Amino acid sequence: MSSYDIKKIIDLLLENNNNFDKACINQIIDCLNFNELLLRALDSVNEGISFCDKDGYLIYANKSCCNIIGTSKEEILGKKIDSFSKDKPLLSGILEMKKSIIDIEYFLRFKEKNVQLVNSGYPVFNDKKEIIGAIDIFRSIERTRKLTSTMAGYQAFFNFDHIMGESRRVKENIKLAKVxxxxxxxxxxxxxxxxxxxxxxxAIHNYSSRKNKPFIALNCANFQSELIDSELFGYEEGAFTGAKKGGKLGKFExxxxxxxxxxxxxxxxxxIQAKLLRVLETMCISRxxxxxxxxxxxxxxxxxNRNLEELVEQGKFRRDLYYRLKVLYIEIPPLRExxxxxxxxxxxxxxxxxxKIRKNIRGxxxxxxxxxxxxxxxxxxxxxxxxxxxxxxxxxGDYITDTNLELAGLKESKYKRFLKNEVVKIDKKVLVDTLEQTGGNKKRTSELLGVSRPTLYKLLKEYKV
Ligand SMILES: Nc1ncnc2c1ncn2[C@@H]1O[C@H](COP(=O)(O)OP(=O)(O)O)[C@@H](O)[C@H]1O
Ligand SMILES: [Mg+2]
Structure with a gap:
């Protein structure tokens, strides 16, 4: 006989009437201890656990259940589960279907509060295979997001110590980026x-207060229009009200x-830019x-790597989004500069x-x-x-030679010569006009002309502007 077999203990009590023997008392104590342990154990876990009887009355809720939903045991125990939320509770669905539902995303509206959960529900049967209740075990979506991001490796590995550079602009960039x-x-x-x-x-992520949270990268060039939409915002697929089956979390979430x-x-x-802008303004997404x-x-x-300002002029990039994102910006110079x-x-x-490959090349x-x-x-x-x-x-050998570099694919590029010619092609009038247009702002001028600032200074000197 297991110690929590209450029925048998009661039978024993009745049989023995007032004549309790030591073994019987020990069994009762065991049973009470076990019950206490069970209840305390259920209150110790981070998952919310609740169960209802076959008529849909909530008969148990653990501590985490109350914390996650924002309620107390007194407020919900003994009540009909349908009365808590406008949406159909998962437990009602389980009682109806008499089947388990595992790891489903579930939105609970409780007292005007929206709680987003990952939920599993199971029917409970007696020996005669009759349903006697249902149990659900859930957690807030945060944990699932965290787990997903840990398992998928949504982490940033680099920090500022990994950024090599002695040139003035890179050092300035690092200083700026840290701020x-x-x-x-x-x-x-x-x-x-x-x-x-x-x-x-x-490096910025890892230097920020968000460093222990996910870093997720999405390359906007890799997706077609509809796909990037669902990559960013996710999608929903209705199962029954409240629960979402087969939906997908977007990168924002x-x-x-x-x-x-x-x-x-x-x-x-x-x-999509328009959607992104709305998200940045409201900090809310909808799937x-x-x-x-x-x-x-x-x-x-x-x-x-594009000149966004130019794209704005051409109507290919939204001006409002550009200004919204360009509050803080960093311009990394190309290596040739x-x-x-x-x-x-x-x-x-x-x-x-x-x-990495256990060689000892000296330079x-x-x-x-x-x-x-x-x-x-x-x-x-x-x-x-x-x-x-x-x-x-x-x-x-000990040192990498020019021949080694050539074999590795390094050729003096035509690109460099092309660039040099290109620079010369910016004629003086264009330069002066652009300077006027920007009110003498060299940074804007160089951006508009698509040349670096050192190149602009070189040109100014050359043309004696
Ligand atoms: N200042 C730097 N110091 C060390 N490694 C760098 C530096 N800048 C770039 N790298 C390395 O060069 C490669 C390309 O950098 P990445 O950040 O992917 O460039 P981008 O995103 O601009 O195309 C990466 O392997 C990166 O670690
Ligand atoms: Mg890149």
Whole structure:
């Protein structure tokens, strides 16, 4: 006989009438102890647990159930479960269907409060296979989001110590990024492909108060219009009222509390831009096919290698969104404008790859250094990194030579010459007109002309403007 078999204990009591023997008393004590343990155990777990009898009256709710929903045992016990919420409770569904429902997303409206849960419900049968009640076990969606993000690796790995650079602009960028990280504003990072935009975004996240929350990256160029919609906002698929079956969490919900990195922002279609703007204004999303607003607390770090201002002029990017995101922005210079950093980065990557593949290459030969400094690095640091990872394999001496670099794919590019010519093509009149248009603002002028600021200064000097 198990100690919680109350019926048998009662029978024993009745049989023995007033004549309790020691064994019987011990069994009663065991039974009471077990009951206490059971109740305390259920109150110790983080999941909400409640159950109802076969008529749908709530007969048990643990502590977490009350905490998650925001109520007390006194308020709900003994009441009909249908009376708590306008939506049909999961337990009613279980009693009706006599089947379990596992890990379903469930929206409970309780006293004007919206609670988003992940819920499982099970019917309870007696020995005769008659239903005698139903039990549900649930937790707030936060834990599921957290678990998803941990398991899917939604984390930022890099911090500011990983950003190499001695050139003035990079040092300034790092200083600026650290200040921005501590604010709660959205941030725009502008720079050519491979300049380290994502690296900066991760470092900012890890330097911010959101560092222990998810960092989620989404490349806007990778999705077609409808897909990016559901990637960002998720979708709902109705099962029965209240419960959603087969829906999907969007990146906004997954990034809750953390950072959403929107890479290649300029590729986002204009109607999605409108949605994004609304989310930034209201901090609420609604899933596709869903009607309820879901509150989200997400910081956006957006990155682009395009001239957004130009796209705004062409009507391809929303001006209001641009201004909203451009409150705090960082412009990362291309590698060819931070020549000081080329050899520094090369040394950094050589060390990294040496460690990785257990080689002991001591550096670059003088010719190799010269070649690297002359190259224009259209693919920026990503190109430098990839090229060196090949050169390390190719190199069979102590130092990487210019021949090794050539074999690794480094050629003096036409790109550099093309760029030089391009610069000369900006004629004096255009330069002066643009300067006038911007009221002498060099930064705006360089942006409008699509040249870097050092190049602009060179031109100003050349034309004696
Ligand atoms: N300043 C830097 N120091 C060290 N590694 C860098 C630096 N900038 C970029 N990288 C590396 O270069 C590669 C490309 O950077 P990434 O952030 O993906 O560029 P982007 O997002 O601008 O295309 C990554 O492997 C990154 O770690
Ligand atoms: Mg990138």
């Amino acid at each position: 921005f990280a501590k604010s709660s504003e959205n941030i725009l990072i502008i720079g050519e492909s491979g300049t380290g935009k994502e690296l900066f975004a991760q 997954l990034a809750h509390g953390g950072t959403l990195f929107l890479d290649e922002l300029a590729e986002m279609q204009i109607h 596709i096919g869903g009607s309820r607003p879901i509150k989200v607390d997400v910081r956006i770090i957006a990155a682009t 931070r020549e000081k950093d080329v050899l520094l980065l090369a040394a950094y990557f050589i060390k990294k790859f040496n460690d 670059l030969s003088n010719e190799a250094k010269k070649m690297m400094l002359e190259y224009s690095w259209p693919g920026n640091i990503r190109e430098l990194e990839n090229m060196l990872s090949r050169a390390i394999y190719i190199c069979d």
